[in-house]
Amino acid sequence: MLHLSTLTQYDIEEVQEHCNKLFNQQEIVSLYQRFCQLDRTAKGFISSDEFMSVPEFAMNPLAQRLLKMVDGLNFKDFVAFLSAFSAKASIEQKAARGVDAIVAGSWLHKGVLFDAG
Numbered sequence: 001m002l003h004l005s006t007l008t009q010y011d012i013e014e015v016q017e018h019c020n021k022l023f024n025q026q027e028i029v030s031l032y033q034r035f036c037q038l039d040r041t042a043k044g045f046i047s048s049d050e051f052m053s054v055p056e057f058a059m060n061p062l063a064q065r066l067l068k069m070v071d072g073l074n075f076k077d078f079v080a081f082l083s084a085f086s087a088k089a090s091i092e093q094k095a096a097r098g099v100d101a102i103v104a105g106s107w108l109h110k111g112v113l114f115d116a117g
Contacts, residue, residue: 007032018076019083031082035075045074 012028023031036042038050048071052058060066073081 015076015079019079022083022086022088023079028079031079032075035078045072046078047071 007029012025015028016023016025035046038046038053040050048067051067051070052063057063057066070078070081
């Protein structure tokens with residue numbers, strides 16, 4: 001789908017569909033630029049170490065739990081992950097994003113949601 005050097009109109013629309021149109025085209029482009037900055041080795045996904053380079057993320061008291069969710073995200077999943085934090089997302093959309101991830105067994109699992117320790 002995405003090549004790290006280019007972002008086509010088709011790619012933007014595909015990502016918008018993937019995140020229920022919570023981000024407009026300019027926001028998708030900005031997120032793509034940030035994704036490329038974080039993906040220092042241009043491998044097409046962001047590692048947990050690369051996420052920890054974001055000061056706001058590293059300072060978050062839930063950072064270690066969030067790392068379990070974000071390690072290895074490609075751009076589409078990166079945007080979907082961030083959509084759960086969007087002010088435009090409804091409670092249902094935020095909850096559905098977590099449920100989708102649990103069902104898919106990808107970047108979120110029950111331990112992250114229910115681990116109190």
